[in-house]
Amino acid sequence: MTQGESGTLHHAMDAVIAWAVGIMMTWAPPGMSRIKDAIETPEAGRARYHEIASAAAKVAYDPELKPLFGGPRGRAETMALILSIAYHESGYRRDVDLGLGKLARGEGVDSCLLQVRVGAGKTREGWSHEDLVGDREKCFRAGLALIRKSFGACRKQELRDRLSAYTRGRCIDNDKYSRARIGRAMKVPRAPLTDEEALASMTRRAPTPPAPSSAPSAAGNDS
16 A cells, blocks of 8 residues: 555545445445335435445454455455345345344344344354344354355355355255355455455554553543
Protein backbone atom coordinates (compact mmCIF):
# COMPACT_ATOMS: atom_id res chain seq x y z
CA MET A 1 0.00 0.00 0.00
CA THR A 2 1.32 3.43 -0.87
CA GLN A 3 -1.01 5.76 1.01
CA GLY A 4 -0.43 6.78 4.62
CA GLU A 5 -2.02 5.56 7.80
CA SER A 6 -4.89 8.01 7.37
CA GLY A 7 -5.49 6.73 3.85
CA THR A 8 -5.67 3.16 2.60
CA LEU A 9 -4.45 1.49 5.77
CA HIS A 10 -7.02 3.27 7.90
CA HIS A 11 -9.85 2.40 5.55
CA ALA A 12 -8.70 -1.04 4.44
CA MET A 13 -11.45 -3.11 6.03
CA ASP A 14 -13.97 -0.45 5.00
CA ALA A 15 -12.95 -1.24 1.42
CA VAL A 16 -13.51 -4.97 1.99
CA ILE A 17 -16.91 -4.32 3.56
CA ALA A 18 -17.89 -1.98 0.69
CA TRP A 19 -16.84 -4.73 -1.75
CA ALA A 20 -19.07 -7.20 0.08
CA VAL A 21 -22.04 -4.82 0.23
CA GLY A 22 -21.71 -4.21 -3.50
CA ILE A 23 -21.91 -7.95 -4.12
CA MET A 24 -24.96 -8.29 -1.89
CA MET A 25 -26.69 -5.34 -3.55
CA THR A 26 -26.18 -6.97 -6.94
CA TRP A 27 -27.52 -10.34 -5.83
CA ALA A 28 -30.50 -9.08 -3.81
CA PRO A 29 -31.31 -5.37 -4.15
CA PRO A 30 -32.79 -4.34 -0.79
CA GLY A 31 -36.23 -2.84 -0.26
CA MET A 32 -38.06 -5.09 -2.72
CA SER A 33 -39.59 -7.75 -0.47
CA ARG A 34 -43.36 -7.75 -0.01
CA ILE A 35 -43.32 -10.15 2.92
CA LYS A 36 -44.81 -8.28 5.88
CA ASP A 37 -41.91 -8.57 8.31
CA ALA A 38 -39.31 -8.14 5.57
CA ILE A 39 -40.53 -4.79 4.21
CA GLU A 40 -37.98 -1.99 4.48
CA THR A 41 -36.77 0.97 2.47
CA PRO A 42 -33.79 0.51 0.13
CA GLU A 43 -31.82 2.88 2.37
CA ALA A 44 -32.59 0.89 5.51
CA GLY A 45 -31.76 -2.31 3.66
CA ARG A 46 -28.40 -1.00 2.51
CA ALA A 47 -27.53 0.01 6.07
CA ARG A 48 -28.50 -3.45 7.27
CA TYR A 49 -26.40 -5.02 4.50
CA HIS A 50 -23.44 -3.02 5.78
CA GLU A 51 -23.99 -4.50 9.25
CA ILE A 52 -24.23 -8.00 7.76
CA ALA A 53 -21.04 -7.55 5.76
CA SER A 54 -19.23 -6.18 8.82
CA ALA A 55 -20.20 -9.24 10.85
CA ALA A 56 -19.15 -11.60 8.06
CA ALA A 57 -15.80 -9.82 7.80
CA LYS A 58 -15.17 -10.20 11.54
CA VAL A 59 -15.55 -13.95 11.13
CA ALA A 60 -13.77 -14.46 7.81
CA TYR A 61 -10.83 -12.28 8.85
CA ASP A 62 -10.55 -13.62 12.40
CA PRO A 63 -6.84 -14.57 12.69
CA GLU A 64 -7.83 -17.42 15.01
CA LEU A 65 -9.92 -19.07 12.29
CA LYS A 66 -8.44 -20.80 9.26
CA PRO A 67 -10.03 -19.75 5.95
CA LEU A 68 -11.74 -22.34 3.79
CA PHE A 69 -9.53 -21.53 0.83
CA GLY A 70 -5.82 -21.01 0.34
CA GLY A 71 -4.13 -18.33 -1.72
CA PRO A 72 -3.60 -14.61 -1.12
CA ARG A 73 -7.35 -13.88 -0.89
CA GLY A 74 -8.54 -17.06 0.80
CA ARG A 75 -10.31 -15.14 3.56
CA ALA A 76 -12.11 -12.92 1.06
CA GLU A 77 -13.19 -16.05 -0.82
CA THR A 78 -14.39 -17.55 2.46
CA MET A 79 -16.41 -14.40 3.11
CA ALA A 80 -17.86 -14.53 -0.40
CA LEU A 81 -19.01 -18.11 0.16
CA ILE A 82 -20.64 -17.21 3.49
CA LEU A 83 -22.52 -14.40 1.76
CA SER A 84 -23.46 -16.62 -1.18
CA ILE A 85 -24.91 -19.25 1.15
CA ALA A 86 -26.78 -16.53 3.05
CA TYR A 87 -28.20 -15.26 -0.24
CA HIS A 88 -29.46 -18.72 -1.23
CA GLU A 89 -30.77 -19.53 2.24
CA SER A 90 -32.45 -16.24 3.10
CA GLY A 91 -32.01 -13.62 0.39
CA TYR A 92 -30.79 -11.38 3.24
CA ARG A 93 -34.44 -10.80 4.12
CA ARG A 94 -35.05 -8.54 7.09
CA ASP A 95 -37.41 -10.98 8.81
CA VAL A 96 -34.96 -13.87 8.54
CA ASP A 97 -32.03 -11.69 9.58
CA LEU A 98 -33.80 -10.39 12.69
CA GLY A 99 -35.93 -13.44 13.45
CA LEU A 100 -39.27 -11.72 12.87
CA GLY A 101 -42.51 -13.54 12.11
CA LYS A 102 -43.41 -17.10 11.20
CA LEU A 103 -41.65 -17.11 7.83
CA ALA A 104 -38.25 -16.33 9.32
CA ARG A 105 -37.42 -19.92 10.30
CA GLY A 106 -37.85 -21.85 7.06
CA GLU A 107 -39.29 -25.23 8.07
CA GLY A 108 -39.62 -24.01 11.63
CA VAL A 109 -36.24 -25.21 12.86
CA ASP A 110 -33.84 -22.97 10.92
CA SER A 111 -32.26 -19.81 12.25
CA CYS A 112 -30.63 -16.61 10.98
CA LEU A 113 -29.34 -15.68 7.54
CA LEU A 114 -27.61 -19.03 7.02
CA GLN A 115 -30.71 -20.94 8.19
CA VAL A 116 -28.66 -22.97 10.65
CA ARG A 117 -30.79 -25.93 11.73
CA VAL A 118 -30.99 -25.50 15.49
CA GLY A 119 -34.66 -26.04 16.28
CA ALA A 120 -35.38 -25.46 19.97
CA GLY A 121 -31.92 -26.68 20.87
CA LYS A 122 -28.45 -25.21 20.56
CA THR A 123 -25.55 -25.30 18.14
CA ARG A 124 -22.34 -27.12 18.98
CA GLU A 125 -21.06 -23.79 20.24
CA GLY A 126 -23.95 -23.65 22.72
CA TRP A 127 -25.98 -20.99 20.89
CA SER A 128 -29.77 -20.96 20.64
CA HIS A 129 -32.02 -19.55 17.93
CA GLU A 130 -32.25 -16.34 19.94
CA ASP A 131 -28.45 -16.14 20.08
CA LEU A 132 -28.10 -16.61 16.33
CA VAL A 133 -30.64 -13.96 15.34
CA GLY A 134 -29.46 -11.63 18.08
CA ASP A 135 -25.83 -11.69 16.97
CA ARG A 136 -24.96 -12.04 13.29
CA GLU A 137 -21.38 -12.88 14.15
CA LYS A 138 -22.56 -15.97 16.04
CA CYS A 139 -24.72 -16.90 13.06
CA PHE A 140 -21.73 -16.74 10.73
CA ARG A 141 -19.39 -18.51 13.17
CA ALA A 142 -21.83 -21.38 13.63
CA GLY A 143 -22.43 -21.52 9.88
CA LEU A 144 -18.73 -21.47 9.03
CA ALA A 145 -18.13 -24.39 11.39
CA LEU A 146 -20.81 -26.38 9.54
CA ILE A 147 -19.41 -25.37 6.15
CA ARG A 148 -15.93 -26.45 7.24
CA LYS A 149 -17.33 -29.78 8.46
CA SER A 150 -19.01 -30.32 5.09
CA PHE A 151 -15.82 -29.46 3.21
CA GLY A 152 -13.91 -31.97 5.33
CA ALA A 153 -16.48 -34.75 4.94
CA CYS A 154 -16.76 -34.16 1.18
CA ARG A 155 -13.06 -33.58 0.48
CA LYS A 156 -13.08 -36.41 -2.09
CA GLN A 157 -15.72 -34.57 -4.13
CA GLU A 158 -14.67 -31.85 -6.51
CA LEU A 159 -14.69 -28.37 -5.00
CA ARG A 160 -18.13 -27.36 -6.24
CA ASP A 161 -19.72 -30.38 -4.51
CA ARG A 162 -18.02 -30.04 -1.12
CA LEU A 163 -20.94 -28.17 0.35
CA SER A 164 -23.33 -31.07 -0.31
CA ALA A 165 -23.15 -32.36 3.28
CA TYR A 166 -24.31 -28.89 4.35
CA THR A 167 -27.07 -28.62 1.74
CA ARG A 168 -28.18 -32.26 1.46
CA GLY A 169 -26.91 -33.96 4.59
CA ARG A 170 -24.55 -36.24 2.66
CA CYS A 171 -21.72 -35.98 0.17
CA ILE A 172 -22.86 -36.41 -3.41
CA ASP A 173 -21.58 -35.52 -6.85
CA ASN A 174 -23.27 -32.94 -9.06
CA ASP A 175 -25.27 -31.45 -6.18
CA LYS A 176 -27.09 -28.51 -7.71
CA TYR A 177 -27.49 -26.79 -4.34
CA SER A 178 -23.80 -26.96 -3.47
CA ARG A 179 -22.80 -25.94 -6.98
CA ALA A 180 -25.16 -22.97 -6.99
CA ARG A 181 -23.72 -21.61 -3.76
CA ILE A 182 -20.06 -22.26 -4.46
CA GLY A 183 -20.41 -21.28 -8.11
CA ARG A 184 -21.94 -17.93 -7.22
CA ALA A 185 -19.14 -17.20 -4.76
CA MET A 186 -16.49 -18.10 -7.33
CA LYS A 187 -17.83 -15.49 -9.76
CA VAL A 188 -17.54 -12.44 -7.51
CA PRO A 189 -15.14 -9.62 -8.43
CA ARG A 190 -11.72 -9.94 -6.85
CA ALA A 191 -11.48 -8.50 -3.34
CA PRO A 192 -9.71 -5.11 -3.18
CA LEU A 193 -7.11 -6.37 -0.69
CA THR A 194 -5.08 -9.48 -0.08
CA ASP A 195 -5.63 -11.20 3.24
CA GLU A 196 -2.20 -10.03 4.38
CA GLU A 197 -3.05 -6.40 3.64
CA ALA A 198 -6.43 -6.65 5.35
CA LEU A 199 -5.06 -8.32 8.47
CA ALA A 200 -2.21 -5.81 8.67
CA SER A 201 -4.68 -2.93 8.52
CA MET A 202 -6.73 -4.48 11.32
CA THR A 203 -3.61 -4.66 13.48
CA ARG A 204 -2.70 -1.05 12.75
CA ARG A 205 -6.22 0.14 13.51
CA ALA A 206 -6.20 -1.49 16.95
CA PRO A 207 -6.34 1.19 19.65
CA THR A 208 -3.05 2.00 21.31
CA PRO A 209 -3.14 1.70 25.11
CA PRO A 210 -2.53 5.04 26.82
CA ALA A 211 0.97 5.60 28.15
CA PRO A 212 1.38 5.26 31.93
CA SER A 213 1.14 8.59 33.68
CA SER A 214 2.06 9.62 37.18
CA ALA A 215 -0.46 12.44 37.06
CA PRO A 216 -3.81 11.69 38.76
CA SER A 217 -6.72 11.06 36.39
CA ALA A 218 -9.88 13.09 36.47
CA ALA A 219 -12.64 11.42 38.45
CA GLY A 220 -14.75 9.05 36.39
CA ASN A 221 -12.29 8.78 33.50
CA ASP A 222 -10.88 5.40 34.49
CA SER A 223 -13.96 3.34 33.60
